[in-house]
Amino acid sequence: MLPPDQTYQLLRNLTSPVVAVTSERDGKENGMISDAAIRASIVPTVPRLSVYVHKFNFSHDLIFDPGRFVLHLLHDKQFDLIHRLGFVSGRDRDKLADVPHHRGVLGAPVLDDCYAHFECRVANVMDTGSSTLFLGDVVEVGFGAAQAPRGEVMTASHFRTNMRPEWLKEYQAGLETAQRFAEERSRQIRAVVWRGLEP
Numbered sequence: 001m002l003p004p005d006q007t008y009q010l011l012r013n014l015t016s017p018v019v020a021v022t023s024e025r026d027g028k029e030n031g032m033i034s035d036a037a038i039r040a041s042i043v044p045t046v047p048r049l050s051v052y053v054h055k056f057n058f059s060h061d062l063i064f065d066p067g068r069f070v071l072h073l074l075h076d077k078q079f080d081l082i083h084r085l086g087f088v089s090g091r092d093r094d095k096l097a098d099v100p101h102h103r104g105v106l107g108a109p110v111l112d113d114c115y116a117h118f119e120c121r122v123a124n125v126m127d128t129g130s131s132t133l134f135l136g137d138v139v140e141v142g143f144g145a146a147q148a149p150r151g152e153v154m155t156a157s158h159f160r161t162n163m164r165p166e167w168l169k170e171y172q173a174g175l176e177t178a179q180r181f182a183e184e185r186s187r188q189i190r191a192v193v194w195r196g197l198e199p
């Protein structure tokens, strides 16, 4: 086995594009950032994706309880949106207050400015101890408001390499807090049966 740091750096190659995940529960809207989202179906008529959300994030229960979320691919200029949604929690502030958005067909917020969005109903979940992997059935999809050409999708390496230098310390601190939280809980995996899938 390689040393943990080298293993982690290798695993970083599996990081996804940077996406914004929005949610809503009891009138409270929120949004967060993830780079752990992936296509989860090869069947065009059964479009699915999945995303890992840490349990300490406010968004976690806002997705889990109503069983829906909207995942947005971002274009490669949306650094400020990532800073706004991915560096602070929505527990104490309305992070979407100044971000133009509208309600989607499932009732969760859809950001007007993005590369594309996927409205998802949760089809199943997997507990990892520290986070939940949400499997989403895509029920609606659309492009952002900007006209084509849409440019490039924001990748994790483009974000890490080109974010404002003054954000780096904050980004690293957030990552280390998340890593400590995850380290303590990663082995406490629960068996979770998603609603409606009970035997």
Ligand SMILES: Cc1cc2nc3c(=O)[nH]c(=O)nc-3n(C[C@H](O)[C@H](O)[C@H](O)COP(=O)(O)O)c2cc1C
Pocket: 018, 030, 031, 032, 033, 034, 035, 036, 037, 052, 053, 054, 055, 056, 057, 058, 059, 060, 082, 085, 086, 087, 088, 089, 090, 091, 159
């Ligand atoms: C580039 C980037 C990638 C991130 N990836 C994830 C992720 O995959 N899963 C996750 O739960 N949080 C991830 N985060 C952290 C959350 O976006 C962050 O904790 C956010 O403040 C949560 O907001 P909330 O508490 O309002 O839900 C990421 C943040 C950034 C900046």
